[in-house]
Amino acid sequence: MHPPRTRAFVQVDVFSASPFLGNPVAVVLDGTGLSKQQMQRVASWTNLSETTFVLPATIPEADYRLRIFTPGGELPFAGHPTLGSAWAWLDAGNTPRQADRIIQECAAGLVTVRQEADELSFAAPPRIREGDLDKGELDRIVAAFGITPERVVAHQWVDNGPGWAVVQLATAEEVLALEPDLSLIPEAMVGAIGAWPEGSTHRFEMRTFAPGAGVAEDPACGSMNAAVGQWLISTGAAPSSYRVSQGTKVERAASIHVAADTDGTVWVSGTTTMCIRGSISL
Structure with a gap:
Protein backbone atom coordinates (compact mmCIF):
# COMPACT_ATOMS: atom_id res chain seq x y z
CA MET A 1 0.00 0.00 0.00
CA HIS A 2 1.48 3.32 -1.09
CA PRO A 3 1.25 6.29 1.29
CA PRO A 4 -1.51 8.76 0.37
CA ARG A 5 -0.66 11.63 -1.93
CA THR A 6 -2.51 14.73 -3.06
CA ARG A 7 -4.43 14.32 -6.32
CA ALA A 8 -6.49 16.82 -8.28
CA PHE A 9 -10.20 16.34 -7.61
CA VAL A 10 -13.22 18.08 -9.17
CA GLN A 11 -16.99 17.82 -9.22
CA VAL A 12 -18.74 18.59 -12.47
CA ASP A 13 -22.45 19.20 -13.03
CA VAL A 14 -23.69 17.58 -16.23
CA PHE A 15 -26.83 18.15 -18.35
CA SER A 16 -27.91 21.50 -16.89
CA ALA A 17 -27.17 25.10 -17.85
CA SER A 18 -27.87 26.07 -14.23
CA PRO A 19 -25.23 24.84 -11.76
CA PHE A 20 -26.41 22.29 -9.20
CA LEU A 21 -29.52 21.31 -11.17
CA GLY A 22 -27.96 18.58 -13.31
CA ASN A 23 -26.21 15.36 -12.32
CA PRO A 24 -22.86 15.73 -10.54
CA VAL A 25 -19.90 13.46 -11.11
CA ALA A 26 -16.78 13.36 -8.94
CA VAL A 27 -13.55 13.06 -10.92
CA VAL A 28 -10.15 12.05 -9.54
CA LEU A 29 -7.87 13.36 -12.30
CA ASP A 30 -4.99 11.00 -11.46
CA GLY A 31 -6.01 7.49 -10.50
CA THR A 32 -2.60 5.88 -11.01
CA GLY A 33 -1.56 3.44 -8.33
CA LEU A 34 -5.03 3.10 -6.81
CA SER A 35 -6.57 -0.33 -6.35
CA LYS A 36 -10.11 -1.16 -7.34
CA GLN A 37 -10.95 -1.39 -3.64
CA GLN A 38 -9.62 2.13 -3.01
CA MET A 39 -11.61 3.50 -5.94
CA GLN A 40 -14.77 1.81 -4.72
CA ARG A 41 -14.26 3.19 -1.23
CA VAL A 42 -14.05 6.74 -2.61
CA ALA A 43 -17.15 6.22 -4.77
CA SER A 44 -19.09 4.92 -1.78
CA TRP A 45 -17.92 7.91 0.24
CA THR A 46 -18.84 10.60 -2.31
CA ASN A 47 -22.24 8.86 -2.56
CA LEU A 48 -22.84 10.37 -6.00
CA SER A 49 -24.36 8.28 -8.76
CA GLU A 50 -20.84 8.00 -10.23
CA THR A 51 -17.24 8.77 -9.35
CA THR A 52 -14.53 8.42 -11.99
CA PHE A 53 -10.77 7.96 -12.07
CA VAL A 54 -8.64 9.17 -14.98
CA LEU A 55 -5.72 6.93 -15.94
CA PRO A 56 -3.16 6.76 -18.76
CA ALA A 57 -4.54 5.13 -21.89
CA THR A 58 -3.51 1.59 -22.77
CA ILE A 59 -4.71 1.88 -26.39
CA PRO A 60 -2.70 4.15 -28.74
CA GLU A 61 -5.79 5.86 -30.18
CA ALA A 62 -7.14 6.89 -26.78
CA ASP A 63 -6.43 10.16 -24.96
CA TYR A 64 -7.00 8.67 -21.51
CA ARG A 65 -8.59 5.70 -19.75
CA LEU A 66 -11.56 6.08 -17.42
CA ARG A 67 -12.81 3.83 -14.64
CA ILE A 68 -16.37 4.52 -13.50
CA PHE A 69 -17.81 3.56 -10.11
CA THR A 70 -21.26 3.84 -8.56
CA PRO A 71 -21.70 3.47 -4.78
CA GLY A 72 -22.44 -0.19 -5.49
CA GLY A 73 -19.80 -1.20 -8.03
CA GLU A 74 -17.88 -0.52 -11.23
CA LEU A 75 -19.55 0.18 -14.59
CA PRO A 76 -18.06 -0.54 -18.02
CA PHE A 77 -19.63 2.66 -19.39
CA ALA A 78 -21.82 5.55 -18.24
CA GLY A 79 -22.90 8.70 -20.05
CA HIS A 80 -22.85 11.68 -17.72
CA PRO A 81 -19.53 10.57 -16.16
CA THR A 82 -18.08 10.40 -19.68
CA LEU A 83 -19.06 14.01 -20.43
CA GLY A 84 -18.13 15.31 -16.98
CA SER A 85 -14.76 13.55 -16.97
CA ALA A 86 -13.93 14.76 -20.49
CA TRP A 87 -14.78 18.30 -19.41
CA ALA A 88 -12.58 17.96 -16.32
CA TRP A 89 -9.72 16.53 -18.40
CA LEU A 90 -9.87 19.49 -20.78
CA ASP A 91 -10.22 21.96 -17.91
CA ALA A 92 -7.01 20.54 -16.39
CA GLY A 93 -5.13 21.73 -19.49
CA ASN A 94 -4.97 18.53 -21.48
CA THR A 95 -5.12 18.49 -25.28
CA PRO A 96 -6.64 15.64 -27.30
CA ARG A 97 -4.65 13.90 -30.03
CA GLN A 98 -7.28 14.96 -32.56
CA ALA A 99 -8.32 18.60 -32.58
CA ASP A 100 -12.02 17.92 -33.03
CA ARG A 101 -12.58 15.01 -30.65
CA ILE A 102 -11.54 13.20 -27.49
CA ILE A 103 -11.17 9.43 -27.47
CA GLN A 104 -11.97 7.86 -24.11
CA GLU A 105 -10.94 4.34 -23.27
CA CYS A 106 -13.18 2.50 -20.79
CA ALA A 107 -14.12 -1.09 -20.06
CA ALA A 108 -16.78 -0.97 -22.80
CA GLY A 109 -14.20 0.07 -25.40
CA LEU A 110 -13.43 3.40 -27.07
CA VAL A 111 -15.95 6.22 -26.79
CA THR A 112 -15.75 9.35 -28.95
CA VAL A 113 -16.50 12.73 -27.36
CA ARG A 114 -16.74 15.95 -29.38
CA GLN A 115 -17.04 19.58 -28.33
CA GLU A 116 -19.36 22.14 -29.89
CA ALA A 117 -19.57 25.60 -28.29
CA ASP A 118 -20.23 25.05 -24.57
CA GLU A 119 -21.49 21.48 -24.93
CA LEU A 120 -19.82 18.09 -25.12
CA SER A 121 -21.45 15.10 -26.77
CA PHE A 122 -20.59 11.43 -26.80
CA ALA A 123 -21.27 8.85 -29.49
CA ALA A 124 -23.64 6.20 -28.18
CA PRO A 125 -21.80 2.88 -27.87
CA PRO A 126 -23.39 -0.23 -29.36
CA ARG A 127 -26.00 -2.03 -27.31
CA ILE A 128 -24.92 -5.41 -26.00
Whole structure:
Protein backbone atom coordinates (compact mmCIF):
# COMPACT_ATOMS: atom_id res chain seq x y z
CA MET A 1 0.00 0.00 0.00
CA HIS A 2 1.48 3.32 -1.09
CA PRO A 3 1.25 6.29 1.29
CA PRO A 4 -1.51 8.76 0.37
CA ARG A 5 -0.66 11.63 -1.93
CA THR A 6 -2.51 14.73 -3.06
CA ARG A 7 -4.43 14.32 -6.32
CA ALA A 8 -6.49 16.82 -8.28
CA PHE A 9 -10.20 16.34 -7.61
CA VAL A 10 -13.22 18.08 -9.17
CA GLN A 11 -16.99 17.82 -9.22
CA VAL A 12 -18.74 18.59 -12.47
CA ASP A 13 -22.45 19.20 -13.03
CA VAL A 14 -23.69 17.58 -16.23
CA PHE A 15 -26.83 18.15 -18.35
CA SER A 16 -27.91 21.50 -16.89
CA ALA A 17 -27.17 25.10 -17.85
CA SER A 18 -27.87 26.07 -14.23
CA PRO A 19 -25.23 24.84 -11.76
CA PHE A 20 -26.41 22.29 -9.20
CA LEU A 21 -29.52 21.31 -11.17
CA GLY A 22 -27.96 18.58 -13.31
CA ASN A 23 -26.21 15.36 -12.32
CA PRO A 24 -22.86 15.73 -10.54
CA VAL A 25 -19.90 13.46 -11.11
CA ALA A 26 -16.78 13.36 -8.94
CA VAL A 27 -13.55 13.06 -10.92
CA VAL A 28 -10.15 12.05 -9.54
CA LEU A 29 -7.87 13.36 -12.30
CA ASP A 30 -4.99 11.00 -11.46
CA GLY A 31 -6.01 7.49 -10.50
CA THR A 32 -2.60 5.88 -11.01
CA GLY A 33 -1.56 3.44 -8.33
CA LEU A 34 -5.03 3.10 -6.81
CA SER A 35 -6.57 -0.33 -6.35
CA LYS A 36 -10.11 -1.16 -7.34
CA GLN A 37 -10.95 -1.39 -3.64
CA GLN A 38 -9.62 2.13 -3.01
CA MET A 39 -11.61 3.50 -5.94
CA GLN A 40 -14.77 1.81 -4.72
CA ARG A 41 -14.26 3.19 -1.23
CA VAL A 42 -14.05 6.74 -2.61
CA ALA A 43 -17.15 6.22 -4.77
CA SER A 44 -19.09 4.92 -1.78
CA TRP A 45 -17.92 7.91 0.24
CA THR A 46 -18.84 10.60 -2.31
CA ASN A 47 -22.24 8.86 -2.56
CA LEU A 48 -22.84 10.37 -6.00
CA SER A 49 -24.36 8.28 -8.76
CA GLU A 50 -20.84 8.00 -10.23
CA THR A 51 -17.24 8.77 -9.35
CA THR A 52 -14.53 8.42 -11.99
CA PHE A 53 -10.77 7.96 -12.07
CA VAL A 54 -8.64 9.17 -14.98
CA LEU A 55 -5.72 6.93 -15.94
CA PRO A 56 -3.16 6.76 -18.76
CA ALA A 57 -4.54 5.13 -21.89
CA THR A 58 -3.51 1.59 -22.77
CA ILE A 59 -4.71 1.88 -26.39
CA PRO A 60 -2.70 4.15 -28.74
CA GLU A 61 -5.79 5.86 -30.18
CA ALA A 62 -7.14 6.89 -26.78
CA ASP A 63 -6.43 10.16 -24.96
CA TYR A 64 -7.00 8.67 -21.51
CA ARG A 65 -8.59 5.70 -19.75
CA LEU A 66 -11.56 6.08 -17.42
CA ARG A 67 -12.81 3.83 -14.64
CA ILE A 68 -16.37 4.52 -13.50
CA PHE A 69 -17.81 3.56 -10.11
CA THR A 70 -21.26 3.84 -8.56
CA PRO A 71 -21.70 3.47 -4.78
CA GLY A 72 -22.44 -0.19 -5.49
CA GLY A 73 -19.80 -1.20 -8.03
CA GLU A 74 -17.88 -0.52 -11.23
CA LEU A 75 -19.55 0.18 -14.59
CA PRO A 76 -18.06 -0.54 -18.02
CA PHE A 77 -19.63 2.66 -19.39
CA ALA A 78 -21.82 5.55 -18.24
CA GLY A 79 -22.90 8.70 -20.05
CA HIS A 80 -22.85 11.68 -17.72
CA PRO A 81 -19.53 10.57 -16.16
CA THR A 82 -18.08 10.40 -19.68
CA LEU A 83 -19.06 14.01 -20.43
CA GLY A 84 -18.13 15.31 -16.98
CA SER A 85 -14.76 13.55 -16.97
CA ALA A 86 -13.93 14.76 -20.49
CA TRP A 87 -14.78 18.30 -19.41
CA ALA A 88 -12.58 17.96 -16.32
CA TRP A 89 -9.72 16.53 -18.40
CA LEU A 90 -9.87 19.49 -20.78
CA ASP A 91 -10.22 21.96 -17.91
CA ALA A 92 -7.01 20.54 -16.39
CA GLY A 93 -5.13 21.73 -19.49
CA ASN A 94 -4.97 18.53 -21.48
CA THR A 95 -5.12 18.49 -25.28
CA PRO A 96 -6.64 15.64 -27.30
CA ARG A 97 -4.65 13.90 -30.03
CA GLN A 98 -7.28 14.96 -32.56
CA ALA A 99 -8.32 18.60 -32.58
CA ASP A 100 -12.02 17.92 -33.03
CA ARG A 101 -12.58 15.01 -30.65
CA ILE A 102 -11.54 13.20 -27.49
CA ILE A 103 -11.17 9.43 -27.47
CA GLN A 104 -11.97 7.86 -24.11
CA GLU A 105 -10.94 4.34 -23.27
CA CYS A 106 -13.18 2.50 -20.79
CA ALA A 107 -14.12 -1.09 -20.06
CA ALA A 108 -16.78 -0.97 -22.80
CA GLY A 109 -14.20 0.07 -25.40
CA LEU A 110 -13.43 3.40 -27.07
CA VAL A 111 -15.95 6.22 -26.79
CA THR A 112 -15.75 9.35 -28.95
CA VAL A 113 -16.50 12.73 -27.36
CA ARG A 114 -16.74 15.95 -29.38
CA GLN A 115 -17.04 19.58 -28.33
CA GLU A 116 -19.36 22.14 -29.89
CA ALA A 117 -19.57 25.60 -28.29
CA ASP A 118 -20.23 25.05 -24.57
CA GLU A 119 -21.49 21.48 -24.93
CA LEU A 120 -19.82 18.09 -25.12
CA SER A 121 -21.45 15.10 -26.77
CA PHE A 122 -20.59 11.43 -26.80
CA ALA A 123 -21.27 8.85 -29.49
CA ALA A 124 -23.64 6.20 -28.18
CA PRO A 125 -21.80 2.88 -27.87
CA PRO A 126 -23.39 -0.23 -29.36
CA ARG A 127 -26.00 -2.03 -27.31
CA ILE A 128 -24.92 -5.41 -26.00
CA ARG A 129 -28.53 -6.46 -25.41
CA GLU A 130 -31.73 -5.33 -27.13
CA GLY A 131 -35.19 -6.62 -27.94
CA ASP A 132 -38.41 -6.84 -25.97
CA LEU A 133 -38.34 -7.73 -22.29
CA ASP A 134 -39.52 -11.20 -21.43
CA LYS A 135 -42.89 -11.44 -19.69
CA GLY A 136 -41.45 -12.24 -16.27
CA GLU A 137 -39.11 -9.24 -16.30
CA LEU A 138 -41.85 -6.92 -17.54
CA ASP A 139 -44.29 -8.19 -14.91
CA ARG A 140 -41.77 -7.46 -12.14
CA ILE A 141 -41.17 -3.91 -13.39
CA VAL A 142 -44.88 -3.20 -13.84
CA ALA A 143 -45.60 -4.46 -10.33
CA ALA A 144 -42.81 -2.31 -8.88
CA PHE A 145 -44.09 0.73 -10.78
CA GLY A 146 -47.60 0.12 -9.47
CA ILE A 147 -49.23 0.19 -12.90
CA THR A 148 -51.09 -2.27 -15.11
CA PRO A 149 -49.45 -3.89 -18.16
CA GLU A 150 -51.90 -2.06 -20.42
CA ARG A 151 -50.24 1.24 -19.51
CA VAL A 152 -46.98 0.12 -21.18
CA VAL A 153 -46.82 1.36 -24.78
CA ALA A 154 -43.55 -0.45 -25.55
CA HIS A 155 -40.60 -1.98 -23.72
CA GLN A 156 -37.04 -2.88 -24.59
CA TRP A 157 -33.64 -4.00 -23.37
CA VAL A 158 -31.38 -0.98 -23.95
CA ASP A 159 -28.21 -2.31 -22.37
CA ASN A 160 -24.95 -0.61 -23.38
CA GLY A 161 -23.08 -1.79 -20.32
CA PRO A 162 -24.96 -1.01 -17.09
CA GLY A 163 -27.80 -3.48 -17.81
CA TRP A 164 -30.57 -1.05 -18.75
CA ALA A 165 -34.15 -1.91 -19.59
CA VAL A 166 -36.87 0.66 -20.35
CA VAL A 167 -40.64 0.87 -20.48
CA GLN A 168 -42.44 3.51 -22.53
CA LEU A 169 -45.64 5.03 -21.15
CA ALA A 170 -48.05 7.17 -23.13
CA THR A 171 -47.33 10.52 -21.49
CA ALA A 172 -44.71 12.39 -19.50
CA GLU A 173 -47.31 12.96 -16.78
CA GLU A 174 -47.64 9.19 -16.31
CA VAL A 175 -43.88 8.89 -15.94
CA LEU A 176 -43.79 11.67 -13.33
CA ALA A 177 -46.66 10.06 -11.42
CA LEU A 178 -44.75 6.82 -10.82
CA GLU A 179 -43.98 6.00 -7.18
CA PRO A 180 -41.98 2.80 -7.61
CA ASP A 181 -41.38 0.25 -4.89
CA LEU A 182 -37.77 -0.57 -5.68
CA SER A 183 -37.70 -3.28 -3.01
CA LEU A 184 -39.57 -5.41 -5.56
CA ILE A 185 -36.76 -5.01 -8.12
CA PRO A 186 -33.62 -4.61 -5.99
CA GLU A 187 -31.24 -5.62 -8.79
CA ALA A 188 -32.95 -3.67 -11.56
CA MET A 189 -31.48 -1.04 -13.86
CA VAL A 190 -34.61 0.35 -15.48
CA GLY A 191 -36.03 3.52 -16.95
CA ALA A 192 -39.42 4.94 -17.86
CA ILE A 193 -40.03 7.39 -20.69
CA GLY A 194 -43.16 9.23 -21.85
CA ALA A 195 -43.94 11.98 -24.33
CA TRP A 196 -44.69 15.63 -23.67
CA PRO A 197 -47.35 17.28 -25.86
CA GLU A 198 -46.32 18.53 -29.30
CA GLY A 199 -44.72 21.96 -29.11
CA SER A 200 -43.16 21.42 -25.68
CA THR A 201 -39.53 22.35 -25.06
CA HIS A 202 -38.75 18.68 -24.39
CA ARG A 203 -40.05 15.78 -26.44
CA PHE A 204 -39.86 13.24 -23.60
CA GLU A 205 -39.61 12.92 -19.83
CA MET A 206 -37.23 10.24 -18.59
CA ARG A 207 -36.78 8.69 -15.17
CA THR A 208 -34.00 6.22 -14.39
CA PHE A 209 -33.98 3.85 -11.43
CA ALA A 210 -30.77 1.99 -10.57
CA PRO A 211 -31.15 0.09 -7.27
CA GLY A 212 -28.80 -2.53 -8.72
CA ALA A 213 -26.04 0.09 -8.64
CA GLY A 214 -26.98 1.56 -5.28
CA VAL A 215 -28.78 4.59 -6.81
CA ALA A 216 -32.52 4.86 -6.25
CA GLU A 217 -33.21 7.51 -8.92
CA ASP A 218 -30.56 9.03 -11.16
CA PRO A 219 -31.07 12.77 -11.80
CA ALA A 220 -29.88 12.47 -15.43
CA CYS A 221 -28.65 9.41 -17.26
CA GLY A 222 -26.61 9.71 -20.44
CA SER A 223 -26.17 6.01 -21.10
CA MET A 224 -29.89 5.30 -20.77
CA ASN A 225 -30.77 8.19 -23.07
CA ALA A 226 -28.15 7.04 -25.58
CA ALA A 227 -29.54 3.52 -25.88
CA VAL A 228 -33.17 4.63 -25.76
CA GLY A 229 -32.35 7.13 -28.49
CA GLN A 230 -30.89 4.37 -30.67
CA TRP A 231 -34.08 2.35 -30.16
CA LEU A 232 -36.66 5.10 -30.62
CA ILE A 233 -34.98 6.79 -33.60
CA SER A 234 -34.32 3.51 -35.41
CA THR A 235 -37.98 2.47 -35.08
CA GLY A 236 -39.35 5.87 -36.07
CA ALA A 237 -40.89 6.40 -32.63
CA ALA A 238 -38.83 9.59 -32.18
CA PRO A 239 -37.46 12.23 -34.55
CA SER A 240 -33.77 12.27 -35.43
CA SER A 241 -33.19 15.13 -32.97
CA TYR A 242 -35.03 15.74 -29.70
CA ARG A 243 -34.61 16.86 -26.09
CA VAL A 244 -35.34 14.91 -22.91
CA SER A 245 -36.19 16.36 -19.52
CA GLN A 246 -34.99 14.39 -16.50
CA GLY A 247 -34.63 14.84 -12.76
CA THR A 248 -37.92 16.64 -12.14
CA LYS A 249 -38.96 14.30 -9.32
CA VAL A 250 -35.64 14.74 -7.51
CA GLU A 251 -35.68 18.55 -7.83
CA ARG A 252 -33.25 18.78 -10.74
CA ALA A 253 -33.67 20.31 -14.18
CA ALA A 254 -31.59 18.23 -16.58
CA SER A 255 -31.92 18.77 -20.32
CA ILE A 256 -30.43 16.12 -22.59
CA HIS A 257 -30.12 16.46 -26.36
CA VAL A 258 -30.26 13.25 -28.41
CA ALA A 259 -29.54 13.41 -32.15
CA ALA A 260 -28.65 10.98 -34.93
CA ASP A 261 -26.16 11.73 -37.72
CA THR A 262 -26.97 10.77 -41.28
CA ASP A 263 -24.86 7.64 -40.79
CA GLY A 264 -27.07 6.58 -37.88
CA THR A 265 -24.63 7.44 -35.07
CA VAL A 266 -26.56 8.72 -32.07
CA TRP A 267 -24.98 11.55 -30.07
CA VAL A 268 -25.94 12.59 -26.55
CA SER A 269 -25.07 16.09 -25.40
CA GLY A 270 -25.68 18.62 -22.67
CA THR A 271 -24.26 21.63 -20.91
CA THR A 272 -21.49 20.86 -18.42
CA THR A 273 -20.43 23.11 -15.55
CA MET A 274 -17.38 22.91 -13.29
CA CYS A 275 -18.64 23.37 -9.72
CA ILE A 276 -15.80 22.28 -7.41
CA ARG A 277 -12.02 22.29 -7.88
CA GLY A 278 -9.73 20.97 -5.20
CA SER A 279 -7.63 18.02 -4.14
CA ILE A 280 -8.08 14.70 -2.44
CA SER A 281 -5.58 12.68 -0.41
CA LEU A 282 -5.39 9.12 -1.73
